[in-house]
Amino acid sequence: MSETLKGNLSQLKLVEIMKILCNSQRTGKLSLQRGEDTGDVYFLSGEVIHAKYNTVMGENAVYALLSWTDGIFTFLPNISVKNKTILTGAQDIIRRGEQIDADWQEIRKVIPHTNLVFKMSYGTPSEISLNATEWNILRHINGIDSVSEIAGKVELPILDVSKAFCKLFNAGLIEMMGEAVTREERKVGIDPGIFQLVEREMAKVIGPLAPIVMDDHIGNLGESREAFPKDKLPELIELLSGEINDPKKMIEFQRNMLEIIKNI
Amino acid sequence: MEDLLGKFVDEVSTVMGVRSAYLVNNRGELLFPQTERLGRANLTATGALEMVQCLGVLELPGDEISEAEVSFVEGKLIVYNNVRLLVPTKLGVQETILVLLGDKNLNKAHLRLTMNVALSKVVSDKRYKKLAQPVRIRKTSVLSREKLNEKEYAQAERIRQIVG
Numbered sequence: 175m176s177e178t179l180k181g182n183l184s185q186l187k188l189v190e191i192m193k194i195l196c197n198s199q200r201t202g203k204l205s206l207q208r209g210e211d212t213g214d215v216y217f218l219s220g221e222v223i224h225a226k227y228n229t230v231m232g233e234n235a236v237y238a239l240l241s242w243t244d245g246i247f248t249f250l251p252n253i254s255v256k257n258k259t260i261l262t263g264a265q266d267i268i269r270r271g272e273q274i275d276a277d278w279q280e281i282r283k284v285i286p287h288t289n290l291v292f293k294m295s296y297g298t299p300s301e302i303s304l305n306a307t308e309w310n311i312l313r314h315i316n317g318i319d320s321v322s323e324i325a326g327k328v329e330l331p332i333l334d335v336s337k338a339f340c341k342l343f344n345a346g347l348i349e350m351m352g353e354a355v356t357r358e359e360r361k362v363g364i365d366p367g368i369f370q371l372v373e374r375e376m377a378k379v380i381g382p383l384a385p386i387v388m389d390d391h392i393g394n395l396g397e398s399r400e401a402f403p404k405d406k407l408p409e410l411i412e413l414l415s416g417e418i419n420d421p422k423k424m425i426e427f428q429r430n431m432l433e434i435i436k437n438i
Numbered sequence: 439m440e441d442l443l444g445k446f447v448d449e450v451s452t453v454m455g456v457r458s459a460y461l462v463n464n465r466g467e468l469l470f471p472q473t474e475r476l477g478r479a480n481l482t483a484t485g486a487l488e489m490v491q492c493l494g495v496l497e498l499p500g501d502e503i504s505e506a507e508v509s510f511v512e513g514k515l516i517v518y519n520n521v522r523l524l525v526p527t528k529l530g531v532q533e534t535i536l537v538l539l540g541d542k543n544l545n546k547a548h549l550r551l552t553m554n555v556a557l558s559k560v561v562s563d564k565r566y567k568k569l570a571q572p573v574r575i576r577k578t579s580v581l582s583r584e585k586l587n588e589k590e591y592a593q594a595e596r597i598r599q600i601v602g
């Protein structure tokens with residue numbers, strides 16, 4: 175069996191690996207893996223002939239993979255491919271790759287990785303003129319979608335989108351919120367402990383019927399305690415508030431519930 | 439009072455999806471916040487007036503609208519008519535409505551909860567309690583000949599005749 179080359183992109187950047195493989199006239203497949211994301215770059219006698227990253231093929235796939243700062247790479251020699259989606263010479267791709275890598279280094283000073291979420295800033299932004307692309311990106315910034323998800327929505331290369339994010343951030347138009355939660359996480363039901371807290375607060379104002387009233391309203395919303403979506407909690411709180419006759423107690427209950435909502 | 443109103447608007451603005459929040463009087467004049475506090479999506483003076491005029495038309499039959507929502511491709515405009523927050527101005531104390539510009543995914547239940555709690559803080563403040571009672575102005579007053587073009591005025595008049 176042929177010898178393989180294996181390592182981590184945090185130690186050796188993709189553009190450097192490509193240089194080594196091209197200069198040593200290698201043939202084979204360079205596979206990259208980061209979590210569930212995978213990408214492949216094929217070499218034939220030192221020329222880059224094909225690349226694939228998700229649905230992207232060809233040169234653009236190579237340039238997209240250059241944004242990775244970590245992940246496992248494995249070079250399997252002597253693996254060929256029938257597809258030839260890249261006609262540009264290896265040295266040109268590497269030159270362009272180095273430029274892209276330099277751009278990413280600048281971007282990472284502001285956006286360490288593309289799984290970050292931004293929201294609009296309520297501060298006073300400095301004067302800025304936006305082009306159509308930047309404006310389009312700005313429209314999609316919602317405090318939920320990450321930089322890479324927005325790149326997918328606007329159908330633009332991640333590099334261009336990240337550059338636009340940097341510009342918007344430096345102008346004070348947007349601010350960083352943190353890591354994006356996955357779509358699966360967004361759908362996950364709320365922790366049963368939260369229901370206990372809500373039930374306890376509710377029991378303080380309406381007494382021992384609180385669990386029954388809660389179950390009724392959860393049912394009215396077409397949900398169950400086991401898989402109650404987080405985004406429906408405010409709606410449930412509103413319904414429960416309707417059960418409290420004393421306006422002062424109702425506001426107190428809502429105030430406590432808002433704290434819980436903020437924490438989840 | 440400005441800090442109190444500022445806190446109210448800021449608190450409402452913390453709800454995810456709210457782009458900006460305003461207090462508008464029944465004459466369609468934007469009272470709060472001042473221009474330098476405006477968020478990324480701005481409500482213009484014309485927009486504020488037209489929105490109150492829409493509410494005025496809806497209130498012609500005599501019923502008050504408590505919440506109104508207009509959805510656009512890029513977001514939504516929500517009006518809470520029942521907030522009735524009093525704002526002191528040079529022309530006396532004025533009753534206002536809350537106007538919000540938000541994203542399409544704005545959680546309105548969360549917004550209402552936040553608004554209720556924020557409102558309770560304002561109305562329980564001593565300074566707010568000392569405010570004089572405002573003169574009630576009906577929103578239908580903005581449906582006048584000077585504030586509408588000929589066609590709009592004719593339509594408003596027709597509605598007035600229908601609802602008696």
